[in-house]
Amino acid sequence: MSKAFTRETDADDDDDITLPPLPAGSKNYITPQGYAVLRAELFELIDNERPRMVEIVHWAASNGDRSENGDYHYGKKRLREIDRRIRFLTKRLEIAEVTDPSVHHGSDQVFFGATVTYVDEADVERTVTILGIDEADSLNAQVTWVSPIARALLKAREGDVVKLVTPVGVQDVEVVEVRYPAPAPAQA
Numbered sequence: 029m030s031k032a033f034t035r036e037t038d039a040d041d042d043d044d045i046t047l048p049p050l051p052a053g054s055k056n057y058i059t060p061q062g063y064a065v066l067r068a069e070l071f072e073l074i075d076n077e078r079p080r081m082v083e084i085v086h087w088a089a090s091n092g093d094r095s096e097n098g099d100y101h102y103g104k105k106r107l108r109e110i111d112r113r114i115r116f117l118t119k120r121l122e123i124a125e126v127t128d129p130s131v132h133h134g135s136d137q138v139f140f141g142a143t144v145t146y147v148d149e150a151d152v153e154r155t156v157t158i159l160g161i162d163e164a165d166s167l168n169a170q171v172t173w174v175s176p177i178a179r180a181l182l183k184a185r186e187g188d189v190v191k192l193v194t195p196v197g198v199q200d201v202e203v204v205e206v207r208y209p210a211p212a213p214a215q216a
Contacts, residue, residue, distance in 0.1 A: 055125035057140050057173060062163030063126050070117040078110050120162050130211040136186040138206055140173050144181050145205040148192075153204065158182070177201075 058066075081103055088100035129141020138144055138158070145155040157170045158178045164170040171178050180192040184203045192201045 054174075056120065056123045056161065057127050058124045058160035058163055059141055060126055060128055062160055063121070063124055066117055066121055066124075066162060070114065070121065073110055073114050073117070078107070078114070081107050081110060124160075124162075130209045133208045133210050135208065136206050138181045138184050138203065140182075141208060142181075143207045144203060146181065147202045147204055149199050149201075156181075 085100060085103035085107060088094075088097050088103055091097060091100075094100045127140050129139070132139050132142065140158055140160075143155060143157045145153060147153050155169055156177060157164075157168075158173050158181070159170050161172045161174065164172045164175075173179075173182070176193060180190045180201060181203065184190050186203050186206050189200050189202045192199045
């Protein structure tokens with residue numbers, strides 16, 4: 029069948045990038061390390077992965093009939109995924125507010141970037157690090173600053189008892205320890 033009679037759609041290539049929601053009027057806080065990771069991923073996609081995939085698609089297209097050419101179709105799909113991720117990362121980096129948590133080193137009050145150890149009503153001790161939406165990893169005990177536990181802990185001090193609203197009700201949580209990374213040594 030002629031290509032003129034086939035319909036190749038790029039519907040999923042639209043610019044309908046949905047960013048994780050931020051509270052109204054707030055900024056997209058991120059640590060310098062998180063910003064560097066996102067920026068490195070963006071440059072890796074732009075400088076290496078996308079050109080490599082364009083080359084593969086070009087090679088596959090030069091093989092003739094594209095209707096049953098798996099390399100061509102996979103390559104085009106992967107290019108759309110790469111382009112979508114590039115647009116997402118670009119938008120996130122544009123609105124990022126880089127905040128260095130080490131400025132609070134030695135403080136006992138909870139702010140963005142703090143590693144907080146707390147005890148709940150069941151005497152279970154947990155430690156979480158409060159990070160940005162684009163860098164938090166729950167598998168590594170990292171929570172976003174907009175999560176319920178982070179919102180409850182923010183601005184509390186060591187020894188404070190705060191109210192944590194959970195699906196099963198309100199729970200008292202005691203802040204045991206607050207830590208921040210040490211500031212990087214000044215370079216001469």
